[in-house]
Amino acid sequence: MGDPVGWRQAVKHLPKLFAKTIHKGTLTLIGPDGETHEAGGREPGPHVTLKIHDKALDWKIFTNPELRAAEAFMEGGLTVESPSEHGDGAWELLEIFFLNKRNFDLTPNQIFWRGLARGVRRSAQNNPIARSRENVRHHYDLGNDLYRRFLCDDLQYSCAYFETGEETLDEAQTAKKRHIAAKMCLKPGQRVLDIGCGWGGMALYLAHAEDVHVTGVTLSEEQLSVAKGRAEALGVADRVEFRLQDYRDVPETFDRVVSVGMLEHVGITQLTQYYLKVRDFLGPGGVALIHSISSKAPPGVTSPFLRKYIFPGGYAPSLSEAAASLEKCGLWLTDCEIWRVHYADTLLEWRKRFQADRSAIEAMYDVQFGRMWEFYLAACEGAFRYGASNVFQMQLARERDDVPLHRSYIAEAEAALRAKEAEFMPAVLRSTGTVLG
Numbered sequence: 001m002g003d004p005v006g007w008r009q010a011v012k013h014l015p016k017l018f019a020k021t022i023h024k025g026t027l028t029l030i031g032p033d034g035e036t037h038e039a040g041g042r043e044p045g046p047h048v049t050l051k052i053h054d055k056a057l058d059w060k061i062f063t064n065p066e067l068r069a070a071e072a073f074m075e076g077g078l079t080v081e082s083p084s085e086h087g088d089g090a091w092e093l094l095e096i097f098f099l100n101k102r103n104f105d106l107t108p109n110q111i112f113w114r115g116l117a118r119g120v121r122r123s124a125q126n127n128p129i130a131r132s133r134e135n136v137r138h139h140y141d142l143g144n145d146l147y148r149r150f151l152c153d154d155l156q157y158s159c160a161y162f163e164t165g166e167e168t169l170d171e172a173q174t175a176k177k178r179h180i181a182a183k184m185c186l187k188p189g190q191r192v193l194d195i196g197c198g199w200g201g202m203a204l205y206l207a208h209a210e211d212v213h214v215t216g217v218t219l220s221e222e223q224l225s226v227a228k229g230r231a232e233a234l235g236v237a238d239r240v241e242f243r244l245q246d247y248r249d250v251p252e253t254f255d256r257v258v259s260v261g262m263l264e265h266v267g268i269t270q271l272t273q274y275y276l277k278v279r280d281f282l283g284p285g286g287v288a289l290i291h292s293i294s295s296k297a298p299p300g301v302t303s304p305f306l307r308k309y310i311f312p313g314g315y316a317p318s319l320s321e322a323a324a325s326l327e328k329c330g331l332w333l334t335d336c337e338i339w340r341v342h343y344a345d346t347l348l349e350w351r352k353r354f355q356a357d358r359s360a361i362e363a364m365y366d367v368q369f370g371r372m373w374e375f376y377l378a379a380c381e382g383a384f385r386y387g388a389s390n391v392f393q394m395q396l397a398r399e400r401d402d403v404p405l406h407r408s409y410i411a412e413a414e415a416a417l418r419a420k421e422a423e424f425m426p427a428v429l430r431s432t433g434t435v436l437g
Contacts, residue, residue: 011055013062015039021103025096030081031055045099048092049081063109069093070305070379074372090371090378091351098386114301121301125267127313129246133219135265135313140220144199148436149361150353153429155199155226158261158291159343159391169349172342174425177205180258182413183289183335183395185403186210190255193217193281195247196262199432200227200240206258207240208424209417215252217245229435234427248273253283263292264316268299271317271325278396279329287403288331288396293343294319297388303379310376319392326396334403335395343391344384351377 011031018027018039025045029037032055052058054077061068061078072078073090080089097104104110127135144155151157152170160172161179180202186192188211194203197216200223207214218224227242247262257278266274278288293316301307302315317325319336326333354361354377362370383389397403 011058013058017062021100021107023103024099027096046096048096051079051081053077065104065110067304070375073375074368090375094378094382098382118301122269125313125315126269127267129248131313132246136219138312139310141222144222144226144436146361149357150350153432154201155432156201157198159339160346162342162345177202178414178417180289180291181206181209181417182410184256184258185287186212186256192256192258193254195259197227197242199223200230200242202258202260203240204230204234204428207236208428209420213239216242217247217250219246226435230431233431233434248277254281255283255286257281257288260291263290264314267313268315271321272328275326275329279331282398285402286398290394292392294390294392295388296390309372331396332400333394334397337393339391344381347377347381351381
């Protein structure tokens with residue numbers, strides 16, 4: 001046992017930080033020598049017990065809480081003593097953080113780091129083509145086997161749509177594709193561009209839902225191999241084409257454009273260029289559907305943990321930023337829909353699946369990778385469940401009357417699509433397994 005006096009002298013910053021910031025719920029901090037400190041209890045909330053295994057973390061986390069706490073969890077220097085059945089503690093740690101986030105955000109050190117991040121955010125989010133390729137490789141080329149272990153059968157890596165709250169993950173992801181397809185007002189023979197096509201699920205859905213030709217572009221070689229293999233396995237490679245190509249290099253025009261989960265990788269300096277490209281892609285009568293993470297808060301910065309370890313160059317634009325760039329491009333914003341808790345519920349399903357296959361994932365990578373991704377999934381869930389994060393869907397048109405003037409057509413189109421899905425969705429979902437084995 002260490003000297004209690006030495007412990008009190010060595011670990012003095014975190015107890016003060018937590019006493020000031022933890023109002024909802026209670027937090028017990030256990031130091032390397034076993035001494036405990038209690039914080040919170042002013043308002044109802046969860047109870048979490050944290051243990052730090054290195055005295056140096058006292059000042060490291062205090063100095064830069066948002067990044068250093070995440071790194072300490074990844075490296076095992078900070079642990080949660082009584083984690084729930086769905087994790088090794090990241091959710092418990094992050095839930096109490098998000099419930100008290102406003103208090104953390106007002107601490108001097110957090111204000112300093114946020115201010116610094118704001119000062120460099122334009123350079124941090126500058127994503128020319130070469131840098132975009134590097135960013136994609138960092139995250140999306142980790143290996144298809146990782147993603148198939150926690151995503152749905154269609155490998156949808158974006159917000160699902162829980163219409164009733166009783167859906168399975170696969171059903172909710174199909175509902176998302178159905179909802180997007182309904183807003184696209186598809187007609188037979190049209191040409192569709194899918195910007196950031198992932199593993200091909202959206203493109204394959206659209207091609208089966210309506211007799212259209214779809215071109216999907218991605219910068220991920222891993223995603224491309226699966227998407228191409230699925231199109232060939234389904235016998236639609238003649239009208240569903242997948243390319244390893246940056247959207248800025250696509251030369252053709254199209255009748256429809258869809259972009260799901262791509263805007264978050266564009267970067268603040270490229271937003272206007274992105275919308276100008278969407279405008280140029282659209283021929284007469286053209287319609288685009290843009291689906292992106294956003295926030296109800298003013299323009300901000302990506303969390304330092306996500307920026308450094310998960311999504312380099314990534315940023316979810318606020319609605320005001322997206323709208324300001326759109327206004328420069330001459331397109332009509334014909335519909336805008338805000339999804340709120342849907343992504344929190346999606347991330348919960350991903351997190352449970354990830355944890356259920358945790359040992360296999362750590363065998364593929366290592367224990368630290370497992371902790372890092374547990375923290376990532378829990379942090380994102382917390383942002384949508386307790387924070388300001390949401391999802392928007394923007395429907396854009398070249399001309400004012402290119403889509404119906406009343407929204408009743410969306411429900412009508414969804415009903416027609418739902419009736420068709422029994423004919424093609426089982427095969428589309430099986431195609432992933434056919435390619436990956």
